[in-house]
Amino acid sequence: MQKMTINRSIAPKFHLVEKLNFPEYEILPINSSTSLYSLKAGTQPVIRLDLVFEAGLTQQLKSAEASFAASMLSEGTSLLNAKTLAESLDYFGSYFQTRSNPDDAVATLYCLEKHLRNCLPLFIQAITDSIFPEKELDIQKKNSLQKLLVSEKKNNYLCRKAFYKTVLGETHPYASFSNKEDIQQINRDSLVNFYQQNYLAGLKYALLSGSFSDATKAIIQEGLNQSGLKKHSGKTNFIGAEPNIxxxxxxxxxxxxxxxxxxxxxxxxxxxxxxxxxxxxxxxxxxxxxxxxxxxxxxxxxxxxxxxxxxxxxxxxxxxxxxxxxxxxxxxxxxxxxxxxxxxxxxxxxxxxxxxxxxxxxxxxxxxxxxxxxxxxxxxxxxxxxxxxxxxxxxxxxxxxxxxxxxxxxxxxxxxxxxxxxxxxxxx
The missing domain is CATH 3.30.830.10 (Metalloenzyme, LuxS/M16 peptidase-like)
Incomplete structure (x- = not known):
């Protein structure tokens, strides 16, 4: 059999990209107001489920509310504490994470498709039955204060903060930076109120991606439909930019x-x-x-x-x-x-x-x-x-x-x- 040789002194031919095909996706109903977007791609039997909520900076009434609410969702439910919840998901090689963005918040579940029936109820429980325990909240506040103390010594952080407040305006939601007093004033009651309004009643949509079957889509539709998560009006605290030129x-x-x-x-x-x-x-x-x-x-x-x-x-x-x-x-x-x-x-x-x-x-x-x-x-x-x-x-x-x-x-x-x-x- 003749071996194929490559002349490495000659660069491979260059081809200009002329066309891009973005994969098709489905829009499936969860309930009368919310949809599941389904994008099937890849070959490995791994899926990602994103729940997108009206819970970003544009929704918060107090500085730091949005970020603390997102980070506390993994700290336990009325049935499972944070450690048990994490270990239960880890048993199936699964995990979930949350992040707060300027315009929304996202809770994400990663798992093998074959374990979805076991992992989805745990994920939904974490989102719909979060109890915001005081002990874990105090720990997060202490950690945030320590991070802030370090950040405020860095010129690039001070410059970034000042720039957004100058180019957008002091009270603009995209220019929201928490100070020491903001973090100290965060309390469980205000977070629970934010959670009830913007998570339990603030689901914008769900997004499923990975390699999965029609049965998996049906499981997610049914699970989210029974979760009680709702969509609200989408009203925000957004204001126009007021730059200090x-x-x-x-x-x-x-x-x-x-x-x-x-x-x-x-x-x-x-x-x-x-x-x-x-x-x-x-x-x-x-x-x-x-x-x-x-x-x-x-x-x-x-x-x-x-x-x-x-x-x-x-x-x-x-x-x-x-x-x-x-x-x-x-x-x-x-x-x-x-x-x-x-x-x-x-x-x-x-x-x-x-x-x-x-x-x-x-x-x-x-x-x-x-x-x-x-x-x-x-x-x-x-x-x-x-x-x-x-x-x-x-x-x-x-x-x-x-x-x-x-x-x-x-x-x-x-x-x-x-x-x-x-x-x-x-x-x-």
């Missing part, structure tokens, strides 16, 4: 490094320009080969890392540049940032730079769709932002049709210094 300096005299964040309110994910703006941001500061990295890190040696981010929430987006620079080089670094902003507005992106970034972006995008749970994360974005099913397949064609001239026009539209906020934390 200009330069803001927070003095921290024991600092060697200065934390810098420069940015502004931007367009939502549903905007026609959003996907092209993501690509423009990638070229400017979104990956290791970006302009900010090449100039300020590689050429000037002013920082170990600098990047720009287009951060979309459900009801707003924020674009910003972030870095930490030695105090003696701080002003030079800031000057170079604004110089790069000016350059990308005034000059066309060279075709080689453009194509390198596009190829990288398409490759990283495809890697982000690898596996059923990554696909489920993308589907959640579609659901949450009321986007068309063609949103991701269209991404490839939009990117392939984009040219440097269009990106320059976007830079002059969105990368201007108008309405920009600059926050610096460090030594004077």
């Amino acid at each position: 200009g330069k803001h300096f927070i003095e921290k005299n024991d600092s060697v490094q200065s934390a810098i964040r420069i940015g502004k309110v931007s367009i939502p994910r549903s905007h026609d320009d959003f996907r092209k703006l993501q690509f423009l941001n990638l070229i400017f500061g979104g990956y290791f080969g970006s302009r900010l990295m090449k100039n300020i890190r590689e050429d000037k040696g002013l920082t170990y890392g600098i990047y720009s981010v287009l951060e979309p929430f459900q009801k707003a987006s924020v674009w910003y540049i972030d870095s930490e620079i030695n105090t003696k080089n701080r002003e030079q670094g800031i000057t170079e940032i604004y110089k790069e902003l000016k350059n990308i507005r005034e000059s066309l992106i060279p075709i080689e730079e453009f194509e390198t970034a596009r190829n990288y972006y398409l490759g990283s995008f495809l890697r982000g769709l690898d596996g059923p749970f990554s696909l489920a994360d993308r589907l959640k974005i579609i659901i949450d932002n009321n986007l068309p099913n063609s949103y991701y397949p269209d991404f490839v064609s939009i990117l392939n049709r984009t040219n440097p001239k269009e990106l320059q026009e976007l830079a002059n539209k969105y990368f201007t210094e108008e309405n920009i906020v600059e926050v610096v934390v460090g030594k004077k």
